[in-house]
Amino acid sequence: MTRVVSKYFNRAADILNLDPNYRLILGLPSRELAVNLPVQLDSGEIHIFPGYRVQHHVAMGPMQGGLRYRPDLTLDDLRALALWATLTAAVADVPFGGSMGGIVCDPSTMSSQELERLTRRYVVEILDIIGTERDILSPDFSTDQQVMAWIMDTYSMHARQTVTAIVTGKPLELGGSHGSHESIGYGVWCLLDAALKHLGRQPTQTSVAIQGAGRRGGSAAVLLHEAGYNVIAITDSGGGVYRPDGLNIPDVLDYFTRTGSLAGYKEADALTDAELLSLDCDVLVPAYLQNQITADNVKNLRCRILCEAAYGASTSEASEVLDNSDIYVIPAIMGESGGIIVRYFEWVQNRIGFRWRRHIVLERLRDRVVAMYRNVVKVGEEHSVSLREASYILGVQHMGRDLSLRGIYA
Template sequence: MTMEQESALASAQRQFDIAADILQLEPGLRRILRVPQRELTVTFPVKMDDGRIETFVGYRVHHNITRGPAKGGIRYHPNVTIDDVRAFSMLMTWKCATVNIPYGGAKGAVVVDPRQLSMGELERLTRRYTSEISILISPDRDIPAPDIGTNPQVMAWIMDTYSMHSGHTVPAVVTGKPIEIGGSYGRREATARGLSYVLREAAEALSFPIAGARIVIQGFGNVGATCARLLEEMGATIIAVSDSKGGIYRRNGLPLAAVVAHKQRTGTVTDFPEADRVTNAELLELPCDILVPAAVQMQITARNADRIRARIVGEAANAPTTPEADAILYDRGIFVIPDILAGAGGVTVSYFEWVQGLQEFFWTEREVNAQLERVMVGAFNQVLRTAHERRVHMRTAAYLLAVNRVADATRIRGIYP
C-alpha cells in the first residue's frame, strides 16, 4: 500500500507524529494520544416496513476525554469503516483543542445508506442505535452531533430516546437539534460561517481582499452551499461548485441563487444550463483565489497537488489533503487552512448549544455568531503566529497547538491509579 492509499487513520496518525516529533513528546504520551481510548462496536436488529428484520453495524469511538466530555458527530454511510471512525475521533480531539474548547474527541457511525430507508425505518434504526450506545453517551460524558447522513431530526430522535430512558427531558445529550427542542440559533450555518471568518482573515494575511476573490467549492451540501452564500455576501465571486455527480464552472461567476434553485429542483448542480460542466477532479485544478474542499477525505494528493492553482485552500471537509500533498502545496506557496481549524465552527457552536442546554438559558443568533467569530479569529491568529514562529505550514502549527494542549492536560491530571 502506498502512502496515498493508506487509511484515514494512518494519515491522521502521521499528522500527529509530525507534531509529536517537533514537540519532542515523551514516548508514554505518544502511546496514549496516538490511539483511541475507548471503542464500542454494536450489531443490532431493525424491523423494516415490510416486516423483515435487518441487522446493522454501528460504532462509537472515544479518542481522548482528558480536556472534557467526548464530542463528535454520528455518520450514516454505507462505506464507513471502524478505521474511519477512529481517525475522525482523533481529528475531533485536535479540532476541539485547536479552538480551545473543553471537549475531547469522539465519532460515531452506522454502516447504512440512509437514502434507502423510509422515514419510519430511519427512526427505528436511530432509536435502536441510540439505545445500544447509551452506555457511553450523556451530557457530561459524550455528546453526539450530526454528520454525513444525519440531520437535526436524527438528533431529535436520539435526544428523545435517551430522555425516555432517563425519565426526563435531557436536551444537552446531543447538539445540532431543532430549535424547538433546545437547539441553538446559528448551528446549521456554523461550520460554513466559521470557515468564512478564517478565509477572510487568511485573505487579509496574504494582502488581498475577500471582496472580488474567485472561489471554487467542491461539495455543495449544507456546508458548501452556505459557505458560497456567505462568501458571496462578502463580495466574493463563486466561479465553480460541485456535488457527487459532478461540477459546473463559469469564469465570470455563477448566479448562485439560480444554482441553488436548480439543485433543489433536480437534486444536483450538474446540467445547470448557464455553465460549463467539469468533473470533481477538474474542479480542484481550476485557477482561483480560494479553493474549498467541502466533500470527502483525500481529494488533494501527491498526484494532483502540483496542479492546484489556488492561493488559499480552506478545508471544510475532514482530511481532504494528504500529508504528501501538504508538503507540495507548502513548497509552492499555497496557504492551507487545515480541517481542524477551518472546519471547527460547527463544534464551536455545538459547544455553545451544549452550554445553553445545561443552563437552560438561550442566546440570540447575533450573540452566537459574535462568539463564533471571536473564537475562530482568535484561533486563526494563534495558529498563524505559531506557523511563523516555528516556520511550519498551518496544519503542523495547528497540530502543535492542539497536541500540546492535550499533552499538557494529561501531564497535569496524571495517570490514574
Template sequence: MSRSIYSGPVFEMARQQFVRVADHLQIHEMDRDRLLYPKRAIAVSCPIHRDDGRTEVFQGYRVQHHLTLGPTKGGTRFAPSVDIGEVAALAIWMSWKCALAGLPYGGAKGGITVDPYKLSPRELEALSRRYMQEMIPFVGPHTDVMAPDMGTNEQVMAWFMDTYSMYQGQTVNEIVTGKPISAGGTLGRREATGRGVAYLVGRALEHLGIPAGDATAIIQGFGNVGSIAAYSLAERGVKIIGVSDHTAAYYDPAALDVAELKGHITRCGQLAGFSSQSLIEPSELLVQKCDILVPAAIERVITGENATHLKCRILAEGANGPTTPEADSILHERGDEIFVLPDILCNAGGVIVSYFEWVQDLQRLFWEEAEVFDRLYRILERSFQQTITRARRERIPHRMAAMAIGVNVVQSAKRTRGLFP
C-alpha cells in the first residue's frame, strides 16, 4: 500500500513487528498488505453539551482489522493521545493476540481523543453514549464487540450497552464485554488480565527454576492490570519492590506492602502521597534490579535507550506494545539473559475472559468464577507452550514465535476463504 491514512510511532512499531515476522515466515509481498492493513476504519465527531453550557466536539475512532475468523473484538480508549494510527496498531496487535489464543475473533480498537478525568460524570456519560450512537451502523454482536481500555470502565460499557439496546428495542448484553455483573458481565473479567499476567510469570519462573518465594518484582503502571498482577504475584510469595503510576513511583528493595498500596489507591485514586521515603524517578524504576519487570501502563516504555540497562530476569508485558523494535533487537542480542513474555501472550487474559462473557451472554447461561479461571488458565497454558516450543524449535525470540503463530492462523483463514471478487 503506497499511501496510507495510518501513521505515527505506535503504528510504525506495529508495522515493523509485522514486517519482521512476515520476513521470517517468507510471506509473499503481494499478500502482506492484506494481512497488515485494517479492513475498516471509522472516524466520527461526538458533540456534547458541557456543564457550563458550551457545545464541544470530540473526535472518535474505531478500527476493525479483519473479520475473517469472526466478529472483531477490542477495547475502547479515552485518552488525549488517541489517534487513528494508535488505534489501528492496537487493533492489529489484538488480531494476533486472538489468533494465538485460538479465539474466533479479529482485532479491533476504538477510542476518543479526550482526557476523561477532565469530564464531569454527566459529561462522561453523554460522551460515552454519543460515541456508541455514532458507532451503531458499524458494530454488532456478530460484527464488532467493544470492551473497556485505558480511561474506560464497567460503567462506560454499561452506557454503551444501554445506548445500543435502546436503538434495537431490546436488551443486547452481548454488544460489549467488561460490563458490570448486574448488566450481564461475567465473574472474573475485571481481574482476568492481571491474574493472567501472574499465571504466566509463575510458569516462566518454573521454566527458569526460580522459586516464587525467592523472586522480586517491579510493576510499572499500578492501574487495573498492574495492581491485580502485583496482588496475585504477592499471593504466590513474590516480593513486590517497586510500583508506579502516572503520579509517582516507589522503590524499596525490602518490599512494599501491596495491601497498603491498594488501600491508598482506593482512598486517593492515585499513588502520589503514599510515601515520601521510597520515592524514585519513574524512568529509574524500570532499570532497578529485580527478577520480574511488568510494564503494565502504556506503549513504548522499553526503548533502545534503556533496554541495555534492564536488570530483570523476566520481562512480562502487561501493557500493549511496551517494547519498541529497537529494544527488541537489543534484548535479542542479550541472548537468554531476559525471558520475554510478549504482550500478545502475557496480557491475553482480558480478551479471553471477554470471549467467555460474550459466549455466556449469547447462551444466557453463566458460569461460576472457578470455571472462568480454569478455562482461562488452560488457554494461557496452551498458548505459553506453543510459543516456547516454536521459539526453541526455530531459534527465534518469544515475540517472533507468538506473532508467527497468530499471523499464520489469520493467513491460513484468509487463504482458505479466498478473495471475494
C-alpha cells in the first residue's frame, strides 16, 4: 500500500512544484508508537499482542483515524493508511489530520472478554498520545461500536469524567451520531449520483456489483437498491451471489445477518470474488480490503465505473493500468470520504453537547461529498489528469497550504 500512496503523493507534489522541505515533512508520519500488550486469555495464559498507532499530520487539526484488528497487520500498512486518512480529510475539507492504529491479532479466535481486555490495555498504553484535541479513534476492520464504547470508557475512567469525543462511530446511546454506520455507503451513493449526472447516465439504467457486505459494501448496496440502481452481485469473505436482473438486497442482507455468510443463499447464483471482479457491469465497488485489484486481474475488469470504497483496493501496478484505461475511476480518497465527514460531524456534536437529527447529518454529508466531487473534477480538468491524480493534487495542495500558513516550529 505504501508504494501506491507514495507514488501518487510524489506525482502530485511534482505537479504542484511543492517546496522540497514540505514534501519531506508531509510524506512522513509525525509520530509512530509501538507497544506490546500483555493480555490474560480466558485459559489463564498470558499472551503478548503487538500494537501500533501512527499519527501522520497535525497542521490541519487534531488527528483522526481507525483502529483495526488483523493477524496480518503491518506497521507499513498503517503508515500508508494514516497518509490516506490525511489526504481524504484534506480533499473533503475536514479539519482533521490522519492517523491509524491496529493490533496484531485474530479476533475470530478470541472471546468478547478477551477482546475487551485487549482493547482496554491498548488504550492505556497509548493514553499519552490520544485525546479529543490530539487524536480521535474510530472503527475499522474487525472493530465496531462496542470496541469504541470500551475505548471511550477506559479513557474516561483515566480522565475522571465522561469524554465522548475521544472516539467516533460509537453507539448512539453513548453520544454516537445518526448516519455513522452507513456513512461510507452513503458517501458512495452520493458520489455515484454526482458521477452519473456528470457523465449523462441514469441510476435506474445502471448495474452495480459490490465486493463486501459489511458496513461499507452492505450499506452501499441498500442505499443504491433503494435509489433504483440495479445491484446484480455482492460478495463477502465466504462467497457471494449474482442475479443479472437484480438482487433483492434487503433479503440478501437479512440472510447475511442471520447466517454470517452469503454462502447457501438460494434465490441467486453463487459467485466468487474473482468472478465478481470480472462481471460485465456499469459500476464495480470494491468495499472490502486492500490489494483486490491487481496486475493479474485488472485487465479482466468489465465495468465502466470503478468506485473504490477501501483504501488500497487497487495495487500500484493496477492503478497504473487503470489510469490508462477507459474505466472511470473514483479513487478511495473520495470513496472513503463519507466516513471521515460523519466522524467529524460526530466529534462536533460531542463537543457542543447536541445531537443533530438523521436527515440533517445526511443532508450535510451529501452537500460535502458533492462539493468535493466537483472540486476534484475541476482540478482534473485544469491539469488534464484522472480523478485519482486530481484527488492527490487537491489533498497535497491543502496540506501544503496549511503547513505553509502555520510554519515550521524549530
